[in-house]
Amino acid sequence: xxxxxxxxxxxxxxxxxxxxxxxxxxxxxxxxxxxxxxxxxxxxxxxxxxxxxxxxxxxxxxxxxxxxxxxxxxxxxxxxxxxxxxxxxxxxxxxxxxxxxxxxxxxxxxxxxxxxxxxxxxxxxxxxxxxxxxxxxxxxxxxxxxxxxxxxxxxxxxxxxxxxxxxxxxxxxxxxxxxxxxxxxxxxxxxxxxxxxxxxxxxxxxxxxxxxxxxxxxxxxxxxxxxxxxxxxxxxxxxxxxxxxxx
Amino acid sequence: xxxxxxxxxxxxxxxxxxxxxxxxxxxxxxxxxxxxxxxxxxxxxxxxxxxxxxxxxxxxxxxxxxxxxxxxxxxxxxxxxxxxxxxxxxxxxxxxxxxxxxxxxxxxxxxxxxxxxxxxxxxxxxxxxxxxxxxxxxxxxxxxxxxxxxxxxxxxxxxxxxxxxxxxxxxxxxxxxxxxxxxxxxxxxxxxxxxxxxxxxxxxxxxxxxxxxxxxxxxxxxxxxxxxxx
Numbered sequence: 001x002x003x004x005x006x007x008x009x010x011x012x013x014x015x016x017x018x019x020x021x022x023x024x025x026x027x028x029x030x031x032x033x034x035x036x037x038x039x040x041x042x043x044x045x046x047x048x049x050x051x052x053x054x055x056x057x058x059x060x061x062x063x064x065x066x067x068x069x070x071x072x073x074x075x076x077x078x079x080x081x082x083x084x085x086x087x088x089x090x091x092x093x094x095x096x097x098x099x100x101x102x103x104x105x106x107x108x109x110x111x112x113x114x115x116x117x118x119x120x121x122x123x124x125x126x127x128x129x130x131x132x133x134x135x136x137x138x139x140x141x142x143x144x145x146x147x148x149x150x151x152x153x154x155x156x157x158x159x160x161x162x163x164x165x166x167x168x169x170x171x172x173x174x175x176x177x178x179x180x181x182x183x184x185x186x187x188x189x190x191x192x193x194x195x196x197x198x199x200x201x202x203x204x205x206x207x208x209x210x211x212x213x214x215x216x217x218x219x220x221x222x223x224x225x226x227x228x229x230x231x232x233x234x235x236x237x238x239x240x241x242x243x244x245x246x247x
Numbered sequence: 248x249x250x251x252x253x254x255x256x257x258x259x260x261x262x263x264x265x266x267x268x269x270x271x272x273x274x275x276x277x278x279x280x281x282x283x284x285x286x287x288x289x290x291x292x293x294x295x296x297x298x299x300x301x302x303x304x305x306x307x308x309x310x311x312x313x314x315x316x317x318x319x320x321x322x323x324x325x326x327x328x329x330x331x332x333x334x335x336x337x338x339x340x341x342x343x344x345x346x347x348x349x350x351x352x353x354x355x356x357x358x359x360x361x362x363x364x365x366x367x368x369x370x371x372x373x374x375x376x377x378x379x380x381x382x383x384x385x386x387x388x389x390x391x392x393x394x395x396x397x398x399x400x401x402x403x404x405x406x407x408x409x410x411x412x413x414x415x416x417x418x419x420x421x422x423x424x425x426x427x428x429x430x431x432x433x434x435x436x437x438x439x440x441x442x443x444x445x446x447x448x449x450x451x452x453x454x455x456x457x458x459x460x461x462x463x464x465x466x467x468x469x470x471x472x473x474x475x476x477x
Contacts, residue, residue: 059338061476083341093332093339097269109261110340112253 007071010035010161010190011056015065018051018215025051026215029065033207035160038191040201040223043211044235049194050090052211053163056192057087070161083111086159088167088183092150094138100125100149101134104156111157124152128178143170151179165194198231210234255349258342262350267357269327276323277361280316284366287312288373300374306435309370310428313363313391318417320358321399324351325407338475348400348471352464355396363388380438383446387434390456394427397463404474423463430455 009032016029025048033039041049054060056069058078066073072080094103101121108117125131128148138146147170154162167183168176185191185204195201201208201223208226210219211234218234219226253261270276291308292298300308328334328347337347367388371378398420406415434452438444 057339059335079341082339085339087339089335091332091335093336095265095269095327095331095333097272097327098265102265102268106261106265107336107340109253110258110336110342112257112341 007068008035009033009068010037010070011039011192012068013056013065014067016052016055016062016067017064018048018055018060019063024063024215026055026062026211029209029211029215029217031209031220033190033192035190036185036188037206038185038193038204039207039209040205041192041194041209041211042196042198042201042231042234043218044213047211047213047234048215049211050165051215052209053087053165053192053194054089057085057089057163058082059087059089081161083157084160085163086154086157086161087163088150088154089165092138092146093153094146094149096139097137099135099137100130100141103138103149104152107153107156113157117156120156120158121152124156124182127182128152144172144175147171148175148179151182155182160189162189162191162193164191166196167193168197196235198228198235202226202228202231253342255343255346258340258346259350259353262337262347263353266350266354270354270358276320277358280319280358280362281365283319284312284316284362285369287315288370292373297374299376301376301439301441303432303436305374305439306432308374309367309439310391310431310435312370313359313366313388314395314424314428316362316366317355317359317395317399318420320355321395321403321420322413322416324355324400324403329407334475344472344475345468347475348404348467351404352393352396352400352467355399356392359392359395363392375439376441377443380435380440380444383438383444383449384435386453387431387438387456390453390460391427391431393460394424394456394463397460397467398423398427401463401467401471404471427456427459430459 011031011033013029013031016026016031017024018026025046029052041052043049051060055062055067055074058074058081061075068074069081070084098106104121104124105116108121113120122131125134128151130145130148133141133145138149141149151167162183164183168179171179193201193205205223208219208221208223208231209217210231212218219230337344367381371381402416402420402423406412406419409415430452434449437447
C-alpha cells in the first residue's frame with residue numbers, strides 16, 4: 001500500500017478497523033490526506049476518533065485494513081515515521097517531577113536534536129509564554145500551562161505531520177491563540193485534528209471525517225461541502241442510525 | 248525535519264539520568280527501601296532473639312531482607328512511565344525501546360547499591376561479631392543486584408499495566424529469582440561462617456550468578472520491545 005517516504009499523500013487508510021474485544025470502535029475507514037492539508041475528525045464521544053489518531057501515530061495496531069503514514073505502512077514501518085510525526089494525545093507525556101525545560105530537553109534527547117534542542121526549547125517556551133516558568137515543575141503548573149507545554153513537546157522536532165487530539169483542550173481563548181501558530185498549517189505541514197469544535201473544524205480544515213458512534217464513516221469529504229448543522233448532527237448520532245442531513 | 252534518532256547508549260543515559268533526577272527530587276524509592284530493611288533487621292533481631300548470626304542464618308537474613316527491599320523499588324519502577332506517559336513517549340521517539348529496559352535495570356542497580364551502602368553496615372552492627380566476611384561479599388552483592396535489576400525491570404514492565412501489578416510482580420519474580428538466591432546464599436554462608444570466611448566454591452558460584460544475569464539480560468533485550476507494544 002505504501003508508495004514511499006516521498007509520497008504526496010500524508011495519510012492513506014483502506015478499510016481501517018479496530019476492535020477492543022468484541023466491540024468495534026472503528027470500522028472500514030477509507031481515507032486520503034494530501035501533504036500540506038488538514039483533516040478534521042469529528043464525532044461523538046466513543047466514535048473512535050482518538051483510536052484513529054493512535055493508529056496513525058503507530059501506538060495502536062489496527063484490527064483490520066491498512067494504514068500508511070508519510071509513505072510508510074503501519075504498523076510494520078512505524079519506526080520509520082516516528083521522527084516525522086508529532087502526536088498530541090490526551091496525556092501530556094510530561095513528567096510531573098521535572099521542570100518544563102527538563103521535560104523538553106528529555107524529549108529533545110530522545111529525538112536526537114542537535115545541542116539537545118537548547119535553542120528550539122527556548123524559542124518554543126517563549127512562543128507559548130512559558131519562558132518565565134522554564135524551571136517550574138509540571139506538578140506545580142495549571143492544566144492550561146501543561147497543555148501549552150505538551151504542544152511544545154509535540155512540535156519540538158519540527159514534524160511533517162501533526163496528529164492532534166483536542167489540542168486546545170484546557171486552554172482559554174488567549175492560550176488557544178498563543179499556540180495557534182505552533183500547531184497551524186504553516187510551513188506546508190499536514191495535520192489530522194480531532195476536535196469537538198465543529199465551527200473550528202469547518203473553518204480550519206480542508207477535509208472532514210465525521211465518525212458515527214459505531215465507528216463507521218458518516219461523512220468524508222471537503223469541509224466546504226458540509227454544513228455546520230449537518231456536522232453537528234454527527235454528535236447526536238446513535239449507533240446504527242443514519243442521518244439524512246449528512247448522507 | 249528532525250535528525251535521525253540518537254544512539255542506544257545516549258538514550259539509555261538520558262532515561263537513566265531522568266530517573267535518578269526524579270528519585271533525588273522525590274526520594275520515593277531508596278529511603279523507603281532503607282527504612283524497610285532496617286525494620287526487617289529489628290524484627291529478625293527480636294523474632295530470633297539473637298544478638299549475633301553466622302553462617303546460613305546470617306546469609307538468609309541478609310539476602311531475604313535485600314530481596315524484599317528490592318521488591319519495593321521493583322513495584323514502583325515503571326509507575327511514572329505508566330501514569331505520566333513515559334511508555335508512549337518512548338514509542339513515539341525514533342529510538343529502540345530496549346534502551347528503556349537497560350536504563351530501568353541500571354536505575355534499579357543504583358537504588359540497590361544505595362540501599363546496601365546503608366543496609367549492610369546496619370546488618371553488621373545488628374548481627375555480626377566479625378566483619379571479615381563482608382568485603383568478599385561485595386562481588387556477590389554486585390551480581391545479586393544485577394540479577395535483581397534485570398529480572399525486576401523485565402517483570403515490572405510486564406506487570407505494570409495490570410490491575411494486580413502489586414501482586415503480580417512478586418508472584419512472577421520470586422520463582423525466577425530462586426536460582427540466583429541459591430547461588431548467593433551458597434557463597435554468603437561460608438563467608439559469614441563462625442571463625443572467618445572460607446572460599447570453597449566462591450568462584451564457581453560467582454560464575455553461576457554472572458551466567459544467570461547474562462541470560463536474563465539477553466531475554467530482556469530480546470523481548471522488551473515487544474512488551475512495549477499495545
